[in-house]
Amino acid sequence: MTNPTDNNDGQPLVQIEGLGLSHDRQSILEDVNLTVEAGDLLGIVGPSGAGKTTLLRTITGTLRPDQGSVTLRDGLQIGYVPQVESVNWNFPVTVRQCILMARTSRRFAWPTNAEKAAVSEVLARLGLDGLADRHIRDLSGGQQQRVFIARALLRSPDLLLLDEPTSGVDVALRHELLHLLEELRSEGTSIVLTTHDLNGVATHLPTVACINRTIIAHGPTSSVLNPQTLEATYGASMQVLEHAGMRLIVDSPHHTHSPFGPDRDALLESAE
Amino acid sequence: MIDELLRPFAFEFFRNGLIVATLAGALCGLVGVYIVVRGMSYLAHGLSHAIFGGFAASALLGVSFLLGAGVWGIASALAINSVTRRRPIGADAAIGVVTTASFALGLILFALFGHSGASFDAALFGSVLGVSLTSVIVIAIVSVVVVGIVTFAYRPLLFTTFDPEVAAASGLRTSRIEALLMVVFAISILVSMQVLGVTLIAAALVIPPTIARLLTNSFSQMLILSSAIGATCGFIGMNLSYHLDVQSGPGIVIVAACAFLVVYAIKRPTGMQRAAA
Numbered sequence: 402m403t404n405p406t407d408n409n410d411g412q413p414l415v416q417i418e419g420l421g422l423s424h425d426r427q428s429i430l431e432d433v434n435l436t437v438e439a440g441d442l443l444g445i446v447g448p449s450g451a452g453k454t455t456l457l458r459t460i461t462g463t464l465r466p467d468q469g470s471v472t473l474r475d476g477l478q479i480g481y482v483p484q485v486e487s488v489n490w491n492f493p494v495t496v497r498q499c500i501l502m503a504r505t506s507r508r509f510a511w512p513t514n515a516e517k518a519a520v521s522e523v524l525a526r527l528g529l530d531g532l533a534d535r536h537i538r539d540l541s542g543g544q545q546q547r548v549f550i551a552r553a554l555l556r557s558p559d560l561l562l563l564d565e566p567t568s569g570v571d572v573a574l575r576h577e578l579l580h581l582l583e584e585l586r587s588e589g590t591s592i593v594l595t596t597h598d599l600n601g602v603a604t605h606l607p608t609v610a611c612i613n614r615t616i617i618a619h620g621p622t623s624s625v626l627n628p629q630t631l632e633a634t635y636g637a638s639m640q641v642l643e644h645a646g647m648r649l650i651v652d653s654p655h656h657t658h659s660p661f662g663p664d665r666d667a668l669l670e671s672a673e
Numbered sequence: 674m675i676d677e678l679l680r681p682f683a684f685e686f687f688r689n690g691l692i693v694a695t696l697a698g699a700l701c702g703l704v705g706v707y708i709v710v711r712g713m714s715y716l717a718h719g720l721s722h723a724i725f726g727g728f729a730a731s732a733l734l735g736v737s738f739l740l741g742a743g744v745w746g747i748a749s750a751l752a753i754n755s756v757t758r759r760r761p762i763g764a765d766a767a768i769g770v771v772t773t774a775s776f777a778l779g780l781i782l783f784a785l786f787g788h789s790g791a792s793f794d795a796a797l798f799g800s801v802l803g804v805s806l807t808s809v810i811v812i813a814i815v816s817v818v819v820v821g822i823v824t825f826a827y828r829p830l831l832f833t834t835f836d837p838e839v840a841a842a843s844g845l846r847t848s849r850i851e852a853l854l855m856v857v858f859a860i861s862i863l864v865s866m867q868v869l870g871v872t873l874i875a876a877a878l879v880i881p882p883t884i885a886r887l888l889t890n891s892f893s894q895m896l897i898l899s900s901a902i903g904a905t906c907g908f909i910g911m912n913l914s915y916h917l918d919v920q921s922g923p924g925i926v927i928v929a930a931c932a933f934l935v936v937y938a939i940k941r942p943t944g945m946q947r948a949a950a
C-alpha cells in the first residue's frame with residue numbers, strides 16, 4: 402500500500418492496479434484493476450465468493466495484496482461499515498459508545514464537548530435523535546444499520562465503504578438506505594458498497610463494477626448491467642427489462658453456465 | 674457477634690489476605706469484562722491452568738514465583754494469541770492445546786520432584802496463609818497499572834474487542850492491542866492466584882462481569898460494576914473463609930455465585946433479550 406502524491410487535484414481516491422490475492426493457495430482476486438473517483442457512488446456486484454468483501458478489505462488495508470498495488474489518495478479518510486450480520490448484538494454497548502469508539506484519536510471513555518456535539522449532529526443527520534443511550538440491540542433494523550453508518554461518518558470520511566448494506570433488509574429499509582447513500586454522496590462523500598441486490602443497484606447507483614475474482618466490467622450502470630456482462634459475472638442467464646424508465650433484472654429459466662467452468666473465458670470475451 | 678466478626682482483623686496475615694482478596698476481586702472483575710464480552714470464558718480457566726505449569730517450575734527451580742510463573746504465563750498467553758491469529762483454528766482450540774499442556778507439565782513436575790516450595794493445595798485452591806506485605810504491594814501496583822491501561826486505552830480496547838475488523842480498518846494496530854490484553858490477563862491471574870487458586874480463579878474472572886452484564890447495557894458501567902462486585906465478593910468471601918475455616922478461593926467463589934443467583938433471579942430478561950438468547 403502506498404500513499405504518494407503531493408497534489409490531490411484530479412487524483413482518484415483509490416487506484417487498484419493488477420491486484421492479486423490468494424488464500425490457502427486458492428485464488429480470490431486476479432489482476433483486478435479498478436479506480437474510485439471523488440464523487441463516485443459505486444456498487445460492486447458479483448456472486449458469493451467472487452471477492453467483493455476481500456476487495457473492500459484490500460482498500461481498507463486490512464488485507465495486503467500478493468500482487469499489484471492499492472494506491473490511496475494522500476490523506477484519504479475511510480469510513481468502513483461492516484455487515485450487520487457480523488455484529489455481536491449482545492455486546493454491552495450503547496449507541497453513543499458504539500459511535501464514539503471510532504474516534505480513536507482520543508483514547509479516554511469520556512467525550513470532549515466537541516465530540517458530544519459531533520455525535521449529536523451525526524445522530525440528528527441520520528434520524529437517530531434521542532437514541533444515544535439505547536442499547537444497540539434495542540433498535541429497529543434500519544436504526545441499527547444507521548448506527549454503523551453514523552460511526553463511520555463520525556470520522557468525516559472522504560470515502561465510505563459498506564459491506565453488503567442491503568443484505569437481509571426488507572424492501573422499505575433497502576429503499577431508505579439507498580436514498581440515504583445518495584444524499585451522503587450529494588453532500589460530498591464518495592461511496593463504494595458491495596451488494597447482491599442487482600435491482601437496487603440498477604435503480605439507485607450511477608456506477609457499478611461486476612466482479613468474479615477479476616473485474617468483468619466497470620462503468621455507468623445503464624451500460625454495464627446487460628445480459629452478457631451479468632452472465633459472465635454470475636454464470637447464469639439473466640434478462641434486463643425496461644419498465645417505467647427503470648431497469649429490472651430478472652432470472653432467466655434457461656441457459657445456465659458455471660462462472661468457474663470452461664465457458665467462463667468465452668463469456669468474459671462476450672462481455673467485453 | 675461484632676467481636677467475632679472483627680476478630681480476624683487482629684491478625685496481620687488476615688489483613689494482608691483481605692486486602693489482596695479485595696484487590697484481586699476488583700482486578701479480576703475488571704479484566705474479566707474483556708474476557709466475558711469476547712465469549713472467551715474458557716480463556717480464564719485455561720490461562721490459570723497454564724500458569725500452574727510455571728508455578729510448579731519456579732517452585733522446583735527455586736526462583737521467584739512471580740518471575741517464573743509470570744514469564745510462563747505471559748509466554749502462554751502470547752502463544753494462544755499467536756496460534757489463534759495465524760492458524761485456521763478457533764481460540765477455544767488454541768487455549769485448549771496450550772493451557773492443558775502447560776498444566777499437565779506442572780503436574781508432572783510436581784509428581785516427579787515433589788512439592789518443594791509452595792504448597793500444592795494452596796496453588797490449586799488458594800490460601801490466605803503466607804500473604805505477605807510484598808504480595809499486597811505487588812497486587813496494588815498491578816491494579817494501578819491495569820486501571821491505567823483500561824482508562825488510557827479505553828476506546829482502542831473497546832473498538833478492538835467489539836469490532837476488530839473495523840478497528841483495524843480504522844488504523845488501530847489490533848494485533849498489538851490483543852497481545853497487550855493477553856499480557857494483562859496473564860499478569861492479573863498471576864497476582865490473584867495466591868488467594869484464589871488455579872482451579873477457582875476462572876470464577877473470579879467470569880462471575881462478576883456476568884452479574885454486571887445482567888445489570889447494565891453500557892460497557893463503561895459494566896467495567897465499574899464488575900470491579901465493584903469482584904471487590905465485594907473478595908472482601909466478603911475472605912471473611913467467610915476465615916469463619917468457616919475453608920480455603921479462601923472457595924469462600925470467594927461461593928459468595929460470587931450466590932450474588933449471581935440473586936441478581937439472575939431478580940433481573941428477568943426482557944422480551945428482546947429472550948429473543949436474542
